[in-house]
Amino acid sequence: MEGIKRREHAEIFVLGKRVDDVTAHPFLKPSVKSFKATFDAAFEEDTRGLARAYSPFVGEEVNRFVHIHQGPEDLVAKVKLLRKLSHKTGTCFQRCVGWDALNTLYVISGKIAEREGRKEYLNRFIEYLKYVQKNDLALAGAMTDVKGVRTLRPSEQPNRDAYVHVVEEKAGGIVVRGAKANITGVAVVDEVVVMPTRAMTERDAEYAVSFAIPLDTPGVKVVVGRQINDGRRLEGGEIDGLPYMFNHEGLLILEDVFVPWERVFLYKEWRWAAQFVEVFSNYHRQGYAGCKSGLGDVIIGTAHGLARQLGIADKPHVQEKLTEMVFLNEAIYSAGLAASWEARRLLKNGGWWVDPMYANVTKHLVARFPYEVAKLSHDIAGGLLGTAPSEADLKNPELRPLLEKYLQGVPEFTAEERLRMLRLLENTSLSVAYLVESVHGAGSPQAQRISIQRVYDFQRAEAIARRLAGLKAEASGDARAEPRRPAEAEK
Amino acid sequence: MEGIKRREHAEIFVLGKRVDDVTAHPFLKPSVKSFKATFDAAFEEDTRGLARAYSPFVGEEVNRFVHIHQGPEDLVAKVKLLRKLSHKTGTCFQRCVGWDALNTLYVISGKIAEREGRKEYLNRFIEYLKYVQKNDLALAGAMTDVKGVRTLRPSEQPNRDAYVHVVEEKAGGIVVRGAKANITGVAVVDEVVVMPTRAMTERDAEYAVSFAIPLDTPGVKVVVGRQINDGRRLEGGEIDGLPYMFNHEGLLILEDVFVPWERVFLYKEWRWAAQFVEVFSNYHRQGYAGCKSGLGDVIIGTAHGLARQLGIADKPHVQEKLTEMVFLNEAIYSAGLAASWEARRLLKNGGWWVDPMYANVTKHLVARFPYEVAKLSHDIAGGLLGTAPSEADLKNPELRPLLEKYLQGVPEFTAEERLRMLRLLENTSLSVAYLVESVHGAGSPQAQRISIQRVYDFQRAEAIARRLAGLKAEASGDARAEPRRPAEAEK
Amino acid sequence: MEGIKRREHAEIFVLGKRVDDVTAHPFLKPSVKSFKATFDAAFEEDTRGLARAYSPFVGEEVNRFVHIHQGPEDLVAKVKLLRKLSHKTGTCFQRCVGWDALNTLYVISGKIAEREGRKEYLNRFIEYLKYVQKNDLALAGAMTDVKGVRTLRPSEQPNRDAYVHVVEEKAGGIVVRGAKANITGVAVVDEVVVMPTRAMTERDAEYAVSFAIPLDTPGVKVVVGRQINDGRRLEGGEIDGLPYMFNHEGLLILEDVFVPWERVFLYKEWRWAAQFVEVFSNYHRQGYAGCKSGLGDVIIGTAHGLARQLGIADKPHVQEKLTEMVFLNEAIYSAGLAASWEARRLLKNGGWWVDPMYANVTKHLVARFPYEVAKLSHDIAGGLLGTAPSEADLKNPELRPLLEKYLQGVPEFTAEERLRMLRLLENTSLSVAYLVESVHGAGSPQAQRISIQRVYDFQRAEAIARRLAGLKAEASGDARAEPRRPAEAEK
Amino acid sequence: MEGIKRREHAEIFVLGKRVDDVTAHPFLKPSVKSFKATFDAAFEEDTRGLARAYSPFVGEEVNRFVHIHQGPEDLVAKVKLLRKLSHKTGTCFQRCVGWDALNTLYVISGKIAEREGRKEYLNRFIEYLKYVQKNDLALAGAMTDVKGVRTLRPSEQPNRDAYVHVVEEKAGGIVVRGAKANITGVAVVDEVVVMPTRAMTERDAEYAVSFAIPLDTPGVKVVVGRQINDGRRLEGGEIDGLPYMFNHEGLLILEDVFVPWERVFLYKEWRWAAQFVEVFSNYHRQGYAGCKSGLGDVIIGTAHGLARQLGIADKPHVQEKLTEMVFLNEAIYSAGLAASWEARRLLKNGGWWVDPMYANVTKHLVARFPYEVAKLSHDIAGGLLGTAPSEADLKNPELRPLLEKYLQGVPEFTAEERLRMLRLLENTSLSVAYLVESVHGAGSPQAQRISIQRVYDFQRAEAIARRLAGLKAEASGDARAEPRRPAEAEK
Secondary structure, three states: OOOOOOOOOOEEEEOOEEOOOOOOOOOOHHHHHHHHHHHHOOOOOOOHHHHEEEEOOOOEEEEHHHOOOOOHHHHHHHHHHHHHHHHHHOOOOOOHHHHHHHHHHHHHHHHHHHHHOOOHHHHHHHHHHHHHHHHOOOEEEEOOEOOOOOOOOHHHOOOHHHOOEEEEEOOOEEEEEEEEEEEEOOOOOOEEEEOOOOOOOHHHHHHOEEEEEEOOOOOEEEEEOOOOOHHHHHOOOOOOOOOOOOOOEEEEEEEEEEEEHHHEEEEOOHHHHHHHHHHHHHHHHHHHHHHHHHHHHHHHHHHHHHHHHHOOOOOHHHHHHHHHHHHHHHHHHHHHHHHHHOOEEEEOOEEEEOOHHHHHHHHHHHOOHHHHHHHHHHHHHOHHHHOOOOHHHHHOOOOHHHHHHHOOOOOOOOHHHHHHHHHHHHHHHOOOOOOHHHHHOOOOHHHHHHHHHHHOOHHHHHHHHHHHOOOOOOOOOOOOOOOOOOOOOOO | OOOOOOOOOOEEEEOOEEOOOOOOOOOOHHHHHHHHHHHHOOOOOOOHHHHEEEEOOOOEEEEHHHOOOOOHHHHHHHHHHHHHHHHHHOOOOOOHHHHHHHHHHHHHHHHHHHHHOOOHHHHHHHHHHHHHHHHOOOEEEEOOEOOOOOOOOHHHOOOHHHOOEEEEEOOOEEEEEEEEEEEEOOOOOOEEEEOOOOOOOHHHHHHOEEEEEEOOOOOEEEEEOOOOOHHHHHOOOOOOOOOOOOOOEEEEEEEEEEEEHHHEEEEOOHHHHHHHHHHHHHHHHHHHHHHHHHHHHHHHHHHHHHHHHHOOOOOHHHHHHHHHHHHHHHHHHHHHHHHHHOOEEEEOOEEEEOOHHHHHHHHHHHOOHHHHHHHHHHHHHOHHHHOOOOHHHHHOOOOHHHHHHHOOOOOOOOHHHHHHHHHHHHHHHOOOOOOHHHHHOOOOHHHHHHHHHHHOOHHHHHHHHHHHOOOOOOOOOOOOOOOOOOOOOOO | OOOOOOOOOOEEEEOOEEOOOOOOOOOOHHHHHHHHHHHHOOOOOOOHHHHEEEEOOOOEEEEHHHOOOOOHHHHHHHHHHHHHHHHHHOOOOOOHHHHHHHHHHHHHHHHHHHHHOOOHHHHHHHHHHHHHHHHOOOEEEEOOEOOOOOOOOHHHOOOHHHOOEEEEEOOOEEEEEEEEEEEEOOOOOOEEEEOOOOOOOHHHHHHOEEEEEEOOOOOEEEEEOOOOOHHHHHOOOOOOOOOOOOOOEEEEEEEEEEEEHHHEEEEOOHHHHHHHHHHHHHHHHHHHHHHHHHHHHHHHHHHHHHHHHHOOOOOHHHHHHHHHHHHHHHHHHHHHHHHHHOOEEEEOOEEEEOOHHHHHHHHHHHOOHHHHHHHHHHHHHOHHHHOOOOHHHHHOOOOHHHHHHHOOOOOOOOHHHHHHHHHHHHHHHOOOOOOHHHHHOOOOHHHHHHHHHHHOOHHHHHHHHHHHOOOOOOOOOOOOOOOOOOOOOOO | OOOOOOOOOOEEEEOOEEOOOOOOOOOOHHHHHHHHHHHHOOOOOOOHHHHEEEEOOOOEEEEHHHOOOOOHHHHHHHHHHHHHHHHHHOOOOOOHHHHHHHHHHHHHHHHHHHHHOOOHHHHHHHHHHHHHHHHOOOEEEEOOEOOOOOOOOHHHOOOHHHOOEEEEEOOOEEEEEEEEEEEEOOOOOOEEEEOOOOOOOHHHHHHOEEEEEEOOOOOEEEEEOOOOOHHHHHOOOOOOOOOOOOOOEEEEEEEEEEEEHHHEEEEOOHHHHHHHHHHHHHHHHHHHHHHHHHHHHHHHHHHHHHHHHHOOOOOHHHHHHHHHHHHHHHHHHHHHHHHHHOOEEEEOOEEEEOOHHHHHHHHHHHOOHHHHHHHHHHHHHOHHHHOOOOHHHHHOOOOHHHHHHHOOOOOOOOHHHHHHHHHHHHHHHOOOOOOHHHHHOOOOHHHHHHHHHHHOOHHHHHHHHHHHOOOOOOOOOOOOOOOOOOOOOOO
16 A cells, blocks of 8 residues: 555656656646545545445455445445545545446446356456455546547547557457547556447447556556646745645557456457446446535635635625535535435446436536536635735735735735635636536536436336326336336346 | 315315315315325335335334334435325325424424433323324424514514414413414314424523314314416316316414313423424425425426427437436435435434435425426427417317317327326426425525525535645634534434 | 407307407406507507607508517617516517517518519508508417427428418419417407418428418417416406406417418418518517516516515515526516617618527527526515415405414505415416416527527637637638628628 | 837736836736737727727727717627627737726716816816827726725725725825725736725725826836736747737735826715716626627637537537527627617716616626536537647657547547647636636626616516506505616716
8 A cells, every 4th residue: 555656667748758757746746645645545534434445355454445335335435435535635536437447347247247157357357356455556447538530439430549449369468559538647556447438339349348557568658638727836836836736637548558368357348338338437427426525615615714814704695605505515415425325236246336317417416516616616705816916926025015914804814824715716616627527527418418318217207297197008108107227227 | 094084173264165075175175185195105006115114103014104214214215205106196295294293293302301301292292193103194284384574583573473372371281372374285184283483582482382283173274275277176177177186285373272281292492492493394305305306207207298299309409408307306306315315313212314414405406496397398398388278179079170180299199188298287387386385395495595504514614625725724623624513413 | 549359250269168259258358458558558658658659651650569660779669668568467468479470571571572573572561561550450470380290391291281371272362271379369369460480491382371361250260278377267356366467379270261362471482481480580589578577577576575575675685586586687688678779671771670699699588587587586475475365265254354464474564465466476477478488489499599509600709719729710711700690681 | 009018117026026028028928919909909900990989089089998988889889899809819808997997087077077066077087088098098997905804994994005095195196005906907008097996985085086197106016916827828838838818917006106186086085986886887897798708709619619620519419508608608798788778878968878787787697607608618628628738748759640640539620729729718718817707807796786786676666566466556655657767877
């Protein structure tokens, strides 16, 4: 349980240059610190209860971030842990995708074993899981392909590599090529778990692969992405220079990378691609209840602090806005709790999965409410949020007394306190982690809408309505009394 | 378990006239049928699992609507049962207020016993509960006083009777006077449980009373209220004449009504009034997750059916709207599930209560989303929703062939099917049960906002933010690691 | 200028029965009164300035409701007049569709004359217009066909009569058949102007007709539609019995109706159908700024009155809600003013039309905000909105003193004042005129979205963006500096 | 008409350091370029018609940005010009506050002359205006004081300088002290017009001052504020390094600054402070219709371009989102047009002012819709908005071919085009100009709500409702037929 290492053997690029030590680079340090919080959580007093779990696979307690859920309580613990960790980091801590990938691989390889009697994938995965759990590895999960022309299937693309695919089969394993975008935490992890990103047809078979590789595998390149406001990281400084944790996301490029068979968890299994994506997505959508409501708490707390600094925390319209922020934030969280408590088992002996309706409702709320919370926080903070002087101004001896005098609200708080809270609000409420990720993480809003539409049983609702309207059931059998079960819920 | 009786001895007024048999009156029959569904639920195949529960008080299974919750599962079963019952009734079934009143009385009388050693209220209540459970009685819960000048306390009102109060203490009991408004189902129940409606001060002591009385107690008058579209109930007819179930609400007037001591559950206990209201309100707010999402299903199903009749169910913008309706509806439900699963115990041995944050979030969502769902359903239904001919037109031999020809959409459905679905939508999406009650039931939106504001720990959120901003904890001790507990959560 | 007559020779059906005198029937009287307000407006002191206009066609002042707009000021006067009239009626006054039909016919027949040199339609229309203006006739405009299968064109329908069409051409005129739905005011007007409802192809030519007929033309049947709460009109009574004005809408059935050539304004002109609909729709969408904001005023005023009756008008959260209602209401109105002031000329010498973007924005706001205004009004009004006793209860001598005591809020207002205001709110905020019509009138929301999408110049916006991004203009010529003009804006 | 100069004599601080040449500093250059667009507009072909106006004060055409509005058409031209200029700058061009200050000073000094016969302020102002118009000066308007404790009046503050005030009266003029926050464009202008920021009482008289000073007046310090993402300006580069125009805002500190009498336009005129603020605010709120809808166009165009790059521009859900963005954007603009066309005259011979209701509606829409537009644009753009590689990565020869391959969508567009459009979207949709300023510019949302509440005539609305409810007018005279006029509308 050592946490994040230098990754000196991996090909990682930041702002066009190769990085030798991710733990030291000003662009990546904030992300390393945020990742570290997931390791520390298992040892800190206020989180260790949530952050540890007993793994039947290795027969001991493991960090929850590498745990396979053993029941609804584990799924509930997930969202509760994520909310608490957000309070410590103020950003995404980047370890959920890998965690959700592990649980998805367990379910899918398990289902292939159950349904088709092919236990090879499951056996390989269990071995890999033990290795991950024993070493408390940091994993990235890589799902989103770069996709080229969005309206074409993988096999129809003008660019054959627009989706990651197998280019060669060797005795010892396979060779893969392609790129995955928006990969959270990818530049600092031990390993990357690669997954298919969409439903496939037989013609897309070479694209239906899942596997795990160490980050420093030959042929792997990582190009770290930019985030709003990141230029300030280069400035240094303890107020303006982003002395925060941040997540990072990046482009993962696989140039003919060799993967040994024991690390291949799906190979041309195009029939299982759709369910793979569905299982993963819903795990990940559920998780947003925790991390995004945790960020919401930070923003609410900052807004509350700024309101107190201005002496307006008791004004009715400010209380209205604070209450509205809480309401929106807790609505997100409550949907995630429902998705967790209403968990279902996908395998005969486990494979605990979230309720897909509430998981999608969670994420869809996340795709809407944070912009509203951000707006309300800006409203309370005042225009200075967009116009406050710099840390360097505050430190300039000629300006400091003037700024101390003019930036102060009520006398109980200093100008520096105001500036620090404004900067925190700027870098949380206008962050990629709180806005863009809330829209696109775990699938864009349209993906949730498609899921919601598919999970809901419209025919049954119509049959209920027809009965109340005094109409007979339709011949097509719409009168079934019980709701349709999602296809993937086998048990 | 006989259900609703004639109530010939009670003084019930409908449209200015005394009613002799509530089961026969065209205004009340729809309500009686809806009430009946709660009794039938314990016997019908698809609901009996949810609608029965083992009561330790009488040592046997009882109808869940008179059950004291024994754990989170019971609270979850409540919202699931309510959703299912809404599918059968298409309206409020009116038995939740009484049920929530029983659970509240159990908690409050239990807390008085635990905290102050006074077991009299608890003992009286347990005896009453056994009577109710054994006879599966229909109860109304009466909380909302008429309130006079809203900004004044009970004891400050120009009209001393603006809140129900004790006017005399006798050897065998008390005499009470006042009126309660918006009392759901009040004209058809066996008994009414009267509760205080707000926090009190010592000067309001005479208003801090709770008791139960049979509906036909001398001095009790019930004036049944009007609802939008109710005039059609007087018309008869199987399409237009509201052949639906409806709830009713009414004004309960108590003119110097005698209540024997064994039916008095709180007497001048002004210190307990605030908590009484809080416990009750949150039970009731949680319940709305079930009944209102069930109504939402009916409206979604009706809109889906109408879209199919017009041949537009597959159009992208119609699917967007249907999906949005589902999303809004399931968001309501998921908050209610969270409120239930995250239940807490208020007594040493029970008194299982909902999570107050999620219960308030539930109700606040209910106070917003149904108007949006209604609007979307109207959008899909088409303008004919507000202009469709009458049932009598359809039955006029001269008009019938014309209407059959011109009201038909796709040939698979008849004009009558269209008319029936339009009428159903009119009477659900524009109903008091779905709109006005969704705003005001279990407290108006402002009441939830006040609760949300009180339950949320702003100081803790601010402390989290300060830490992230690099600021020290404030001297006032805002750095506590754990969230504040609601005052009422004793265990 | 006599207003509405008995229409004893027309075949009008209400609740399945033929009506002899529309001015006396309890279902239609409220509508007749509302229509009358449009005639009276030209004579009442506070409206005559707005309600009269000089017509160059007849060389004298006419009622504005039959006026052809002569400039932007006339279009502005339209929305201002409509807002004022809504204050007098509290509902739709039903004369706008006919008015907009006149203006549309003027534009389209004028364009045919200008573009194609065919002046016959224009000449016929001018003669008809003079007749209408001189006699101040009440006109209904009939556009919406019943449409059968929504996804099929008129000529593709299984029911050939699903759209109104020519079935025979005679020497003196044409014979038409079909039905038009949702026709506002149709049962009480002098004449009906029939218009095509959608874009047509050559195969739909027989459906591309427009004409005017007196209501009592042989073969014409009108089936008056139902509205929410209409059953109470049959009760009588001055509080509950809907002593209000209401609009009505109905189904217009044309069974082989003969129309003389001089009343035919479009005959198989399928090429002009699309533009006809566009011109009409935007006139009508603009108008909603006036009438719906006027209804909004009524609802705001009612909510304000009820808040004062309860003593809560000064509470911050009530003021927030009232202010929000005003904001939403004035947003609607301001969009309509913009659509009017930014009018454009469609003919060389007139044909003043609204700006299509702002007209569509107006209507799209109308399709959203009234539900929100209604919800806020219900929030302020309190639950009694859905539970108040009946007028008959109030008049029952046994109940009256009790109700006077218990329904009173602050002493300055009586229980009857409260009841009257609650009933008014019920019948405005939950009315077809304020809700369903706001969604569907002048085209459902999707129709506005299609218009908005077509009017906006996305290519130009993208060219602006490319320039700012440092990219060259695309070869396809997206760099045009000026916005695209809507196809129909000829001048 | 030379535009922006170096300002080498002014004390301007950026990131803690004194700036010698604002036209060369990487932080201020983008702002200088944006300012320049306002000068160029009077000469460029597509804007010169809008950007020039005839000034009766100097008897010749002037740049509209220093023009006193002579009628509604001038106010309309203002919003149209602002929209067009936003297309050229992609940000705020910073000259409106000064312009609105001129118009406000004209109205207020004119009213003092008309009402009280004191023409001194007006005469001084006219002389100043001529100077500004003849030299086409760049002006900042400084209204918002730093305010200290928000709930206290100026004279009650613990920090006496929390509002700008007169500290000494001399023979030749006055000496002022204090600071103004959020001053748009302040570091690069010729002159600053200082205005009072709130209603005053007699005890606040020393704070009720307005005057103009050159930026390089002794005692004036400007501290330029930070904006989200500004760190990148220090990087250089033509894609990432913010090669855009930006506005800037800053803190204006006045340390005992001397102002000669001829530049003092209000002196201790506490009675006029409230109206001053009202007149100014509404001018400024109206303007947002133009500039923010122009920014909206840029964002819509960028989203449209990105959708085309991904091949999804024709997908129904993308079209829904683009249409929604247009609708929201045009709603803002149409309210501003209404505020302009419905202008009113505040002086006997001019002083044309906006309609206060629609101006407030405009700004209130601006305070809400941009966050929604931003969210929709992020939805369309895809997650790469928050994760795209840097310009330096694209220029790295090892990475370039990989990025060109993997960032490309449809083959018609290059990876660089995608990156440029993503960066543009990042820097417009997440900018201070589009978000924080939209909330706080021209007063925070609560300020508009207070205005809306005050302008709307609730009593009249209630009187309308009472009449419809069959109630008599209240004795208090609520029956007035005409709406209340805003206090400030004298003519």
